[in-house]
Structures are given as C-alpha cells and as structure tokens.
Amino acid sequence: MKLLPFNDCNLKTPRILEALNEASRSIAELKGLASSIPNQHILINAITINEAKDSSAIENIVTTHDSIYKILTESGFKDEAAKEVVDYRRAIWRGYEIIKEKGFISTNVLVELQGMIEHNKAGIRKTPGTKLVNSKTNEVIYTPPQNEKEIRDLLKNLEDYINEDDNEVDPLIKMALIHYQFESIHPFYDGNGRTGRILNVLYLVLNNILDSPILYLSNYINKNKSQYYTLFTEFRENNNYEDWLIFILKGIEDTSKNTIELIKQIQNEMESYKNEFRTKLPKIYSDELLDSLFFEVYTKINYIEDRCNVTRQTASTYLNSLVDVGLLEVEKVGRESIFKNTRLIDLLSKF
Ligand SMILES: Nc1ncnc2c1ncn2[C@@H]1O[C@H](COP(=O)(O)OP(=O)(O)OP(=O)(O)O)[C@@H](O)[C@H]1O
Numbered sequence: 001m002k003l004l005p006f007n008d009c010n011l012k013t014p015r016i017l018e019a020l021n022e023a024s025r026s027i028a029e030l031k032g033l034a035s036s037i038p039n040q041h042i043l044i045n046a047i048t049i050n051e052a053k054d055s056s057a058i059e060n061i062v063t064t065h066d067s068i069y070k071i072l073t074e075s076g077f078k079d080e081a082a083k084e085v086v087d088y089r090r091a092i093w094r095g096y097e098i099i100k101e102k103g104f105i106s107t108n109v110l111v112e113l114q115g116m117i118e119h120n121k122a123g124i125r126k127t128p129g130t131k132l133v134n135s136k137t138n139e140v141i142y143t144p145p146q147n148e149k150e151i152r153d154l155l156k157n158l159e160d161y162i163n164e165d166d167n168e169v170d171p172l173i174k175m176a177l178i179h180y181q182f183e184s185i186h187p188f189y190d191g192n193g194r195t196g197r198i199l200n201v202l203y204l205v206l207n208n209i210l211d212s213p214i215l216y217l218s219n220y221i222n223k224n225k226s227q228y229y230t231l232f233t234e235f236r237e238n239n240n241y242e243d244w245l246i247f248i249l250k251g252i253e254d255t256s257k258n259t260i261e262l263i264k265q266i267q268n269e270m271e272s273y274k275n276e277f278r279t280k281l282p283k284i285y286s287d288e289l290l291d292s293l294f295f296e297v298y299t300k301i302n303y304i305e306d307r308c309n310v311t312r313q314t315a316s317t318y319l320n321s322l323v324d325v326g327l328l329e330v331e332k333v334g335r336e337s338i339f340k341n342t343r344l345i346d347l348l349s350k351f
C-alpha cells in the first residue's frame with residue numbers, strides 16, 4: 001500500500017480546485033451559522049442523532065426515530081438497532097471530547113471509538129482473512145493488508161499525516177485522502193466504515209473548519225453508495241484520485257447546504273414554539289425550560305427538576321401543562337413518562 005503523502009497526485013487540477021472552492025464556501029457558511037446558535041448542545045444533539053441513524057443504516061442497522069428516543073431515555077426499552085445508533089452517537093461525542101482536550105487524533109482514539117461502536121475489544125486486526133467482497137456476487141473487490149505489523153505501520157503513517165502542521169494542502173482535500181487511506185488500511189475486523197466516518201468530522205474540528213461535529217457525509221454516501229464503492233477501486237487501480245476528491249468535495253458541499261437548511265428550520269421551529277409557549281402558558285415559560293425541551297427530542301420530569309431547579313411536583317405540572325396545550329406528547333415507556341417534542345422529532349425525520 002502507498003504511504004501518505006501521495007506525492008504522485010497533483011491536488012491542484014482545475015476540476016479539484018473548482019470543487020474545493022464550492023465546498024469551502026458552503027462549509028464556511030455552515031460554520032458561521034452554527035456559531036450564531038446560542039445553545040450549541042441542542043444543535044449537536046439534533047444533528048448527531050440523524051447522523052447516527054444514517055451511518056448505521058449504511059451498515060444495515062435500520063431503526064426509527066421513535067425507537068432511538070426511547071433508548072436514549074434509558075427507561076429499559078429494548079431495540080437492538082436503536083441501541084447501536086445511540087452507542088454510535090456516544091462514540092461521536094467521546095471523539096469530540098478527546099480532540100478538544102488533546103488537540104490530536106491518535107490511533108488509540110480510533111481503536112477506542114471502534115470498540116464503542118462494535119462493543120468489543122478486538123482492536124486492530126491480528127488474524128488474516130479480512131476481505132472486502134461484493135455482497136451480491138461474492139467477488140473479492142479488495143484485500144486490505146493482512147499483517148498486524150504492516151497495519152500498525154500504516155496507521156502510524158496515517159496518524160502522522162493527520163496531525164502534521166502543513167498548510168500546503170487544504171484540510172478538506174486531506175480529509176478526503178485520509179478517508180481513502182483509512183478505509184484502505186481497514187484496520188479492524190468490522191466497523192471501519194463507521195469509525196472512518198467519525199474520523200472525518202473529528203478531522204474537520206481538529207482543523208477548525210468546524211467548531212463542533214455537525215457535518216456528516218453518511219446520508220450522501222447512502223444515496224451514492226455504488227459510486228462511493230467504485231471510486232475506491234478507481235483510485236487504487238487507476239490512480240483516479242481526481243474523481244474521488246471531487247466526489248467527497250461535492251459531498252461536503254451538498255451536506256453543508258442541507259445542514260444549513262436543517263439548522264434554519266430548527267431555529268424557526270424554536271422561535272414559533274417559543275411564541276406559542278409564551279402565549280399559552282405565560283406563567284410557566286422560562287428560557288431554561290424552553291431550552292430543556294429542545295436539548296434532546298424528549299424530556300423527563302427529573303431532567304426538568306435538575307435543569308430548571310424546581311421540585312418534582314412543579315416539574316410535573318410544567319410538563320403536563322405543555323401536554324395539555326399540545327406542545328408536548330406524553331408516552332409511557334416502562335414505568336416512566338416520557339415527554340416528546342414531536343415537532344422537533346417530525347422536523348428531524350424529514351432530513
Ligand atoms: N474497495 C474498497 N477499498 C477500501 N475501502 C472500501 C472499499 N469498499 C468499501 N470500503 C470501505 O469499507 C467500509 C465497510 O467496512 P466495514 O464493514 O468494516 O465497516 P462498517 O462500519 O461495519 O460498515 P459500513 O460502512 O457499511 O457501515 C465502507 O464504508 C467503505 O468505507
């Protein structure tokens with residue numbers, strides 16, 4: 001396998017530069033819009049729940065928004081697929097915390113995230129046999145490196161490339177090359193795709209292209225799956241890195257635009273929700289309570305007790321009043337009452 005940097009690739013062809021220009025512009029707009037939102041946590045929570053669902057869907061883990069929320073409430077509700085999705089989102093948060101703290105993406109972090117996604121400690125591949133096959137024809141498409149030492153050396157080379165300070169190559173281009181290289185090393189028995197997709201967003205945050213983990217290509221990859229797979233082979237066998245880069249850059253552009261639209265709709269929804277809340281329940285309304293209703297897509301009495309610093313009785317009155325005026329829906333999950341922000345759920349389900 002080739003080592004990074006790929007000196008035989010001209011990364012500044014006119015087609016690449018044009019796509020880079022569009023992608024850079026869109027993602028900069030996304031960054032700006034996101035930073036104008038007061039409660040970043042609300043935004044990240046909403047976006048990562050959709051990403052966790054889309055990314056897991058690539059792996060054929062299919063579930064509904066409704067099941068995901070029920071798992072999130074930790075109320076004993078059971079749904080394996082939804083649990084996987086929630087664990088995937090935890091891995092995103094964990095990765096984000098680590099890079100904020102360390103300012104570095106190490107191989108160990110990738111191993112940790114993959115372990116969280118796959119729920120095992122298998123770590124980097126030790127036993128040969130991993131191959132990428134076409135699921136329809138069973139034909140072998142690609143055999144990644146088999147030897148553990150070779151895999152570790154390639155990962156070290158990748159780690160150096162990820163963390164080097166080099167202003168020569170644009171981070172968006174580097175992200176695309178890192179994604180290709182990481183998937184080609186294919187260091188784990190399973191979960192390489194999902195770990196690689198988290199690595200993408202962490203890399204953007206590490207390079208201040210984004211302040212928070214809010215841009216994900218999974219939906220785009222899902223929609224263009226066969227092209228995505230073909231381009232790996234094109235890159236490897238024909239050194240057609242140009243089409244690969246343009247594909248990823250186009251994904252960044254499209255996804256930035258979609259995410260901008262999603263953020264605007266969340267903002268609008270919060271604004272109209274706030275107005276309705278204030279008009280219908282002026283005695284109960286507070287900014288903290290409103291924020292709590294958008295923090296996740298559901299809430300519970302004890303969260304409101306904590307966040308708004310009120311008694312259980314008061315928290316319960318608040319939530320039930322919101323149900324009475326149609327701003328929340330209540331559902332019993334196990335022994336607990338879950339209060340769902342169905343407007344936010346419906347909005348997220350559309351994206
Ligand atoms: N020809 C190829 N060369 C290198 N990597 C490839 C190739 N085809 C697919 N891949 C990568 O392999 C990933 C799948 O690997 P793996 O099954 O380990 O990951 P996963 O997270 O379990 O699956 P998925 O990505 O389907 O959710 C794909 O997402 C893609 O990124």
Ligand SMILES: [Mg+2]
Nearest residue numbers: 059190191192
């Ligand atoms: Mg898999």
